[in-house]
Amino acid sequence: MATETFSIDKRPLQDLLRQVEAGKIQLPEFQRGWVWPWPNIASLLASVSLNYPVGTMMLLKGGGDVRFKYRPIEGATPDGQAQPESLVLDGQQRLTSLFQSLAMDRPVVTQDERKRRAVGWFYVDMVRALDENEDREDAIRFIPASRQVVNFRSEVLEDYSTSELEYRHRLFPLRCVFDNSWGDGYARHWGYASDAMELWYRFRDGFVRSFDLYHFPVIELGKNTPRQAVCQVFEKVNTGGVTLTVFELLTATYAADEFDLRHHWEECRAAWQTPEYAILRDVSNTDFLQAVTLRATAARRRREQEAGTDEERLPRIGCKRKDMLALSLEDYRRYAPDVVNGFKAAAKFLRQQFVFDTRFLPYGTQLIPLAAIFAFAGKDAESAGAQEKLARWYWCGVFGELYGGTTETRFNLDLPDVVDWIHGSPTEPRTVTAAQFAASRLLTLRTRQSAAYKGIYALLLKAGAVDWRTGEKAEVTAYFDEAVDIHHIFPQSWCQKHGYERSVYNSIVNKTPLTARTNRIISGTAPSEYLQRLTKTAQTSPEGVAQRIRTHLVDPDLMRTDDFDAFFAARQAVLLEQISTAMGKPAVDDRIPGQRPGAAVQAAERTEGAAQLGQPAGGA
Numbered sequence: 001m002a003t004e005t006f007s008i009d010k011r012p013l014q015d016l017l018r019q020v021e022a023g024k025i026q027l028p029e030f031q032r033g034w035v036w037p038w039p040n041i042a043s044l045l046a047s048v049s050l051n052y053p054v055g056t057m058m059l060l061k062g063g064g065d066v067r068f069k070y071r072p073i074e075g076a077t078p079d080g081q082a083q084p085e086s087l088v089l090d091g092q093q094r095l096t097s098l099f100q101s102l103a104m105d106r107p108v109v110t111q112d113e114r115k116r117r118a119v120g121w122f123y124v125d126m127v128r129a130l131d132e133n134e135d136r137e138d139a140i141r142f143i144p145a146s147r148q149v150v151n152f153r154s155e156v157l158e159d160y161s162t163s164e165l166e167y168r169h170r171l172f173p174l175r176c177v178f179d180n181s182w183g184d185g186y187a188r189h190w191g192y193a194s195d196a197m198e199l200w201y202r203f204r205d206g207f208v209r210s211f212d213l214y215h216f217p218v219i220e221l222g223k224n225t226p227r228q229a230v231c232q233v234f235e236k237v238n239t240g241g242v243t244l245t246v247f248e249l250l251t252a253t254y255a256a257d258e259f260d261l262r263h264h265w266e267e268c269r270a271a272w273q274t275p276e277y278a279i280l281r282d283v284s285n286t287d288f289l290q291a292v293t294l295r296a297t298a299a300r301r302r303r304e305q306e307a308g309t310d311e312e313r314l315p316r317i318g319c320k321r322k323d324m325l326a327l328s329l330e331d332y333r334r335y336a337p338d339v340v341n342g343f344k345a346a347a348k349f350l351r352q353q354f355v356f357d358t359r360f361l362p363y364g365t366q367l368i369p370l371a372a373i374f375a376f377a378g379k380d381a382e383s384a385g386a387q388e389k390l391a392r393w394y395w396c397g398v399f400g401e402l403y404g405g406t407t408e409t410r411f412n413l414d415l416p417d418v419v420d421w422i423h424g425s426p427t428e429p430r431t432v433t434a435a436q437f438a439a440s441r442l443l444t445l446r447t448r449q450s451a452a453y454k455g456i457y458a459l460l461l462k463a464g465a466v467d468w469r470t471g472e473k474a475e476v477t478a479y480f481d482e483a484v485d486i487h488h489i490f491p492q493s494w495c496q497k498h499g500y501e502r503s504v505y506n507s508i509v510n511k512t513p514l515t516a517r518t519n520r521i522i523s524g525t526a527p528s529e530y531l532q533r534l535t536k537t538a539q540t541s542p543e544g545v546a547q548r549i550r551t552h553l554v555d556p557d558l559m560r561t562d563d564f565d566a567f568f569a570a571r572q573a574v575l576l577e578q579i580s581t582a583m584g585k586p587a588v589d590d591r592i593p594g595q596r597p598g599a600a601v602q603a604a605e606r607t608e609g610a611a612q613l614g615q616p617a618g619g620a
Helices: 013-022 038-049 092-102 163-168 181-189 194-213 227-237 246-255 261-270 275-280 285-306 321-325 329-352 364-382 384-399 408-422 430-434 439-444 451-462 474-481 492-497 516-522 527-538 542-550 556-560 564-583 597-613
Strands: 006-012 025-028 057-061 086-090 108-111 117-125 140-144 148-150 156-159 171-173 215-221 484-488 511-515
Touching (some): 006 013, 013 025, 163 171, 329 384, 384 451, 451 511, 451 564
Parallel strands (some): 057 215
Antiparallel strands (some): 148 156, 484 511
């Protein structure tokens, strides 16, 4: 007779949390500490409220011959004599997060996305939680321990420090999800008014009840499991506190219909493993799912439009987490092949824009709508006119720096906007109309962390930049030895010696793509000196070197005279001209006539800094 080594069942979430508080479920000492930041917890709470699967929990039944030192789950305060009935092998992060946010009557001590300490309470906006057009995750908020939101001057912007204020703002504290008294207080506060009660009943049935009914799949290893087996299982199943991705959730969902999403994704990715598709090597499974979801939701909206559905009732195009989780297996199977071809077409398009290397890909996120556009437009995107429009849209996204931070909303707008534009609509996409590039921005582009910096690199390649020593095109050299990088035209040491500020000579205006060997020839000397060495090393005439320098949009005559100010002004002007041509619209010329580069840089930084004070985190 086979020995039963484990059991599988489903347990109510509320029961599990009670066992945590009582110390019946604890942690083996070898478990690491709780590390989840609050946005991860908010995502988990949203998933539970929607009855989404959040993975299984694995426990080890206590009382066996193998003994481990144990400790309570963070936040639990059981009696000191409490003996655990089970130890958590997998699911610690989820169980701890749920216990602290739902069952602990004191603030949650966690961290933010930058791993800085954060202390507060989890709330849910009742109205937003019931809005079908909102992501449930966006309805969940993390409020400071004081239950007041303040600005940097400690002025109170939002106040939820009393139950009455929670009722007034319809902000439900998640610590009360298993306690009916908050709902009773809410009803009394509003005098049982019909509209307030209707909201409460809808919220109770559509949100709160999900937690009452939620069951966790639990695998429990038998108490006689050998120590070696316990350790091996723990190493295999423990994921280090990483949340379940959409891809993992859909993998589990599609598996019920005998479809292996992971295997299918590997097949899809294999379609672009050849060298010509190297720009796609960082496309993730979630990126791919976002593009498929965009394609599927756009097709659904198109069908409804053709069927005569009223505009306000049309389904929206989207690729947020909730949209991806709603992607049916039928739609995935139907549109995934189109999207594979869309990514391949995107790689070809980017090659025509002289974007070859993922290091210099301005926005990896822009690949998602680009692939979806090619998938949706099909052969209509292949014409010369369509390619010109796509190039304008692409460069407006890059130089308008519109694809940094949260981008799903822009994906949703760009897909129909660009496809309709390709099909003859006179209305330009909103990304094209919104994009602006100011001349002063050139002065603050100094590293390849910026999308616009990478965009200028591509425009220089597109303009025909060749190596000053060999005459080879930069993209050819990079393809064979990957030795090309952006280097200074007027060397740093020369600029420092002549009193130019680092913020000036380190900007993109004074940089260009060169091989490492050419850069060594330049060394730290004046351009007038290293041009002579280049002529000798290249075994060509001075005019031959000058002609190669012109391919970088640089005037060699200004280099021969070591006139940095004139060189800087001329190169800035020609780069602006290239950017304007790519965007199909003039750059904003905010330069001050006669102003030296150093003063212009300082003015640009002041303007940029002031603008950033009013902007949220994120972006390029």
